[in-house]
Amino acid sequence: MGRLNQTIFKINIGCSPDDSDGNEGYTEADGNLADWCKDKEHIDILVLAFLTNFGHGQYPNGNLGYCQINSDGASNGCEQLEQDIGTCQQLGKKVSISMPGSEGDFGLNSKGDAEGVAYSLWNSYGAPNAVQDKSKRPLGNVRIDGWDIDIESNPYDEDGKGYLGAMLNKLRSYFEADTAHKYYIGGAPQCYLNHDQGKNMDLNMGDSINQAKYDYLWIQIYNNECAATHAYDGSNQFNLNEWPGVIANGASKNAKLYVGIPGNKAEAPEYVPTAHLADVYNAAKGVKGFAGFMVYGVGDTKSVVVKNGCDYFGQIHSVLTTGHLC
Template identity: 30%
Template sequence: MPRPIFFAACSIISCLALLTSAAFDMSRPDNVAMYWGQKSKSSVPLAELCKNPNVNIIPIGFVSNYFPDNSSMKFNMADNCDAEHFACQALEPDIESCQQQGKILLISLGGGDQPTPWQFADKGQAEAFAKLLYNSFLGGNDPKVTRPFGKAVLDGIDIDLENGQSDHFDEMVAAVQAAAKSNGDQKKYWVTGAPQCARPEPHLETALKTVSFDALFVQFYNNDCGLDSHADMSRFNFAAWHDLMQSSGVNKATKLYIGAPANSSEGSHYVDSPVLQKYIEATWANYSSAFGGVMLWDAYGAKANNNYDQQVKKILSAATSKAGATAADMPDAAPDTPTTPTFSALPVDTDSAEATGSLNTAESDSTASPDTSVPSGMSDVLRRYRSPQGHPHEGLARF
């Protein structure tokens, strides 16, 4: 795929970062995203995860809260760094090694155990947080801001809000982009989200309509719309998510991932890999252009579960090597009437361009091709929402 144009006018930190993640390809349908940072470092060290050929995206969790009164935030990585002194600089070489191997690493905001609800009161708070975030984890170089990972520059942000609301998150994302531009930073920063599968989404609904996402790691677990061990796909509402993206003015090219627990101990609705294979194959057959791969929670659970990520990557590679849906397979649009179909009855998707929602201060390198043929009635397939377990985290650090 075309890559961002390189400009000489960038900081040393951001220029080095530009050279490290060039091999990553968001347009692929077989990417595996796997969260890291919430268990003991002895379980799966980041250096070990970076050598794993089955993983493409590593969201690091979590920045769990922002405190506008003193412009600080809570950062949590269990015992993977010094929570008292916010010192994770020892991970700098591991992060850079990961990027050199074609993986992207994202700083994840939120998590399942946020101590207080996340809420920006106004645009000013969102912009202030964006500057702090950019200087702490991305290409910023404000000497007054501590960089937990030293000179390592992460590749973007992941929004996993599971407490509070996402008002003004579009302004936060825009402010990160503005900070990068003013810093002469031409690095492409990806924007992903990890919404609950329930429609409407209880915390990210506003952001889903206003933030331009490159990918959504939809959590098809801990909710009634989650995966089912009997592969009962009548509750699997991937169609509703696809329909939501296609009706959006900013997310028509967003890649959608099937989010799944990597271990039965990591959340309800865990399914064995042969069952997950059925979901992957059905989704690819019906929505090939929108499908981005699988998100797993998390790296530790996958390793303990006979390297579940390896099984998933093998399934993805095999399934997506087959031809997906084409325009010829597209049925006539159904009436705008709420339905609860089995997955085999869901409409298929036409091919579209790759995602364009990233924080990229260089000129956009792709144009989305809207799919207007999907029955709009699928957006009304609502599921009963049950309070999610979410993505738990341990050991808070504040800086």
């Protein structure tokens, strides 16, 4: 396999302003969304987190950084974000919205409920000229590029997860209404594969990955025994090579695979130091469908400068395109 000719990063840079545990590593010091789009030429996709609540008849709501989306479709403090999304798209970046996150309060109790959520997501964030008149538009005329599914628990019954695929299939069906733009669906499953339960897939997202087409899978290769740090510690537990086989017979068989790593040392003990980025790349580069890295949270990435002005993202870009650090 030759060098990657496309390097894509997913970077989560949003959180609730009262998030005291720093899950997303986002503070005012990290700057606005547009700052990252202007300064980071190697970041291709930026993901805003999270719409934590949806389903059971509730309108998708949550906090995207300091932008609050309410359950009635109204919003507070979102003016800057609206401007920044437009700036990022003008600079060639893709911007998506993630839901529901590890603390999400969601549930889907029927196919109709699931398709109702899809209706709300499309009409709220698709291109204004391709949606229903008088739709709720919490970000005004902003059009986002995609939706990211990050489910790490399910507070409702187990059967509710079975409707997630229906939600995504309905959402994708709306894309045909706006052929002028390309929309995508991404997912962030845990790397742990449930071999002992015979499912060989993330318990919370596995069914939907098989039932609905994900364009990207940003696999969370941290906080688990299959963490990216195991790509170079001699344990042989880094398992990206198993994923092509796991998805081979489902709707997401052609999904691009990304190595998800934390961008903040405080977020996970499996933070990959700059010196080991090439080791992770070397372990992943031969895997079918491997397409790049996802970095969860900005955190410490701004302070990592090794040489030639390369911060953490610059180092990842160098590894992906040359095989070695800057």
